[in-house]
C-alpha cells in the first residue's frame with residue numbers, strides 16, 4: 001500500500017503556478033507519490049509566463065528511497081513542449097549525472113528534452129537532498145532566465161514541502177498498519193484475560209472449596225489422635241492442592257509462552273529421544289489403564305532445530321491427552337517422519353475422537369470438547385500451550401479425526417539446516433549475520449515446502465567468479481559437504497538461460513560432482529538479478545519419491561525470481577524482506593491451496609488459454625505465489641472454518657488484501673504484479689475489496705486469480721469436510737459468473753478443466 005496521488009485536470013485551470021501545483025496534488029487516486037509530485041510540478045511549470053517547454057527530472061536512486069512504488073528502470077524525466085497536450089516520459093542520455101552540474105549552477109543541461117535555453121531549479125526531498133530538477137525552456141538571455149527563475153522558485157519550495165509531507169505520510173501509514181497489528185494482538189490478550197477470570201472462578205472453586213472444608217474439620221480436631229479420618233482427610237487435601245497446583249502451573253506456562261519467544265534455546269535435537277522420554281514418564285499411567293503405546297520412527301530421521309524442553313512439553317501434552325481420553329485397553333501410536341522442511345510427530349489413539357464441530361476450536365485456550373469435563377480432569381490449556389510452543393518454533397500443529405475412529409494430533413517443527421558459509425561473507429552484502437542466516441533458513445524452507453523437496457541447497461555468486469554454498473537443508477546424513485564451484489563459461493550460459501533443469505548440461509557435469517550427492521531426482525534453478533547470474537538453487541527429492549514434474553519446475557522458477565528480488569532488496573530492509581519471505585512459508589502451512597505447484601501450473605495454463613504474453617504469464621505466476629500472503633496472517637481457524645464467517649471475522653478476511661500487499665511489498669516491484677495482488681478480491685459487479693473496482697477495471701490477472709482461488713478452495717478437502725467434486729465446484733463458480741467472477745475467464749477456465757481433467761488439487 002502506498003500513498004496515492006492523482007491529478008484532477010478539471011482543477012488545473014488556475015493560472016498561478018503554485019496554486020496549480022497544489023490543485024494537481026491530492027491524496028486519493030492511483031499514482032505513486034514521486035510520480036504524482038512530478039506531474040503536478042510539470043503542470044505548474046506550464047503556467048509560467050514565456051515557457052516554451054517544461055520538464056521535471058528525478059534522481060532515480062532518491063526516488064526509490066522515497067517511494068516504495070518507484071521502479072528501477074522507469075523513465076526518470078517527464079517533459080512537454082508548449083504545444084504538447086500530454087506530457088511524455090523519457091530518459092535523456094547521460095542520466096541524472098549529466099544534469100547535476102546544471103543543478104549546482106555549473107552550466108546548461110545539454111540533454112534537456114525540451115528545446116531552447118533552459119533554466120534549471122532544484123527541489124529538495126525531506127532530507128535536504130536534491131531530488132527533483134525543475135526545467136523551463138524559452139528565449140535565451142539573462143532577463144528571461146531571471147523571470148523563469150522567479151516563477152520557478154515558489155514552485156520548487158512547494159514541491160519540497162509536498163515531498164516532506166508525503167514522506168511523513170508514508171511513515172505514518174506504515175505505523176498505522178503496525179499499530180493495527182498490535183491492536184489486534186492486544187484485543188486477543190484482553191479476551192484471553194476475560195476467559196482467565198471466568199475459568200478461575202469456575203475451575204479453582206471446586207478444589208479450593210474442598211480444601212477449605214476439609215481443613216476446617218481438621219482444625220476443629222487439634223491433637224485428637226482418636227479422630228480416625230485425619231489421614232484420609234489430609235490425603236484429600238494433598239491431592240486437591242496438587243490438582244490446583246497443576247492448573248496454576250499450566251496457566252503460568254501459558255503466560256510465560258505468550259510473552260516469551262526470547263526464552264527459547266534452539267539446538268539440533270533427535271525427536272525420537274524426546275518421544276521415548278515422554279513415553280517413559282507416562283508409562284505408569286498408561287499401564288494402569290492397560291493402554292498399549294507404540295513408537296514408530298524411520299531409521300534415519302533428520303534432527304530438528306528446537307528447544308528440547310519446550311518440545312518435550314508438547315509431546316507430553318499430546319501423549320498425556322491420548323492416555324487420558326483413550327478408554328482402558330486402547331492403543332496409542334506415536335509416528336515420527338521426515339517432511340519437506342520439517343520433522344513431523346503424530347500422536348494417534350483409538351479413543352472417542354474429536355467431534356468435527358470441535359476441531360476448529362480445540363486449540364483455543366480453555367476449550368474442552370463436549371463431555372470432556374465428565375471424563376477427565378483438565379483445564380483446556382494443554383493443546384493451546386502445545387500450539388503456542390509449536391508456533392514459536394515456526395512450526396505447525398493440527399488435529400483430525402481418524403477415519404477408523406480415534407484422533408490424530410500432528411505437529412511439525414523445523415529440520416536442522418546444514419552449516420555453510422555466511423551470506424554476508426559470500427555476497428559482500430552489508431547485512432547482520434543473524435538476519436542473513438534467518439533469510440537463508442526461510443528461503444531453504446519455503447523452497448522445500450512449496451516444491452515438495454526434502455533437500456534444498458542455496459549457492460550464491462561471490463563476485464569473484466565462484467558459486468559458494470550459503471545454506472542447505474536435508475542433505476542425507478554422511479553426504480559430502482557442498483563445495484564452491486568456479487563459474488566456468490558452461491556455468492554462466494546455464495545460469496543466464498534462467499530455466500530450471502533436472503540435470504546440469506554436460507559441459508559442467510564434471511565440476512558439480514559432489515555438489516549435491518544425493519540419490520533421487522533434482523532440479524537446478526538459476527538465480528538471476530536482471531541479466532546478472534547471482535546464484536543457484538538445487539531442490540532434491542529422495543530416491544523412491546516421485547520425480548519433479550513441470551509444475552514443480554515452474555514453481556521453482558517463480559521462487560527463484562522471488563529469492564533474487566529478496567537478495568537484491570535485502571540491504572537496509574532486512575526485517576521487512578524476512579517478514580515477506582516468511583509469509584510464503586505460512587501460506588503453505590495454513591493450507592492455503594493456491595500456493596501449490598499444481599495451482600500455479602493451472603494458473604499458467606489458464607493464462608495461456610486467455611492469450612497472456614509470456615512476460616505477463618510470468619507476472620501472474622509471481623503474483624499468484626504471493627497474493628494470499630495476508631491470508632496467512634488471518635487466524636487459520638477462520639480461514640479453515642466450516643461455519644459462515646461472523647461479521648468481525650469477515651472484516652478480518654477482507655483486510656487481508658491490504659495487509660498482504662503491505663507485507664509482500666519489498667518483494668514486488670512491478671506495478672502490474674502489485675495490481676494483480678491488490679485486486680484479487682474485487683468482484684466483477686464492483687462490490688469487492690479493497691477498491692470496489694468493477695468489470696474491465698479489475699486487472700485481468702486479478703480476475704484470473706479470483707477464479708483459481710475459488711476453484712481450489714471449493715475442491716480442497718478440509719479436516720472436517722470433503723471438497724466438492726469437479727462438476728459441483730464448476731457449477732458453483734459458474735453460478736457466480738458475471739457477479740463475482742468475469743464470465744469470460746470462467747468459461748475459458750471451465751473449458752480447460754472440463755477437457756483435460758487434470759485439475760485435481762493436491763490436498
Ligand code: ADP
Nearest residue numbers: 321322325353368369372378379380381382383
Ligand atoms: P484438557 O485435556 O486439559 O481439557 P487440552 O487443551 O489438552 O485440555 O484439550 C482440550 C480438549 O480437547 C479436551 O478437553 C478434550 O475434549 C479434547 N481432546 C484432547 N485430546 C484428545 C484426545 N486424544 N482424544 C479425544 N479428545 C481429546
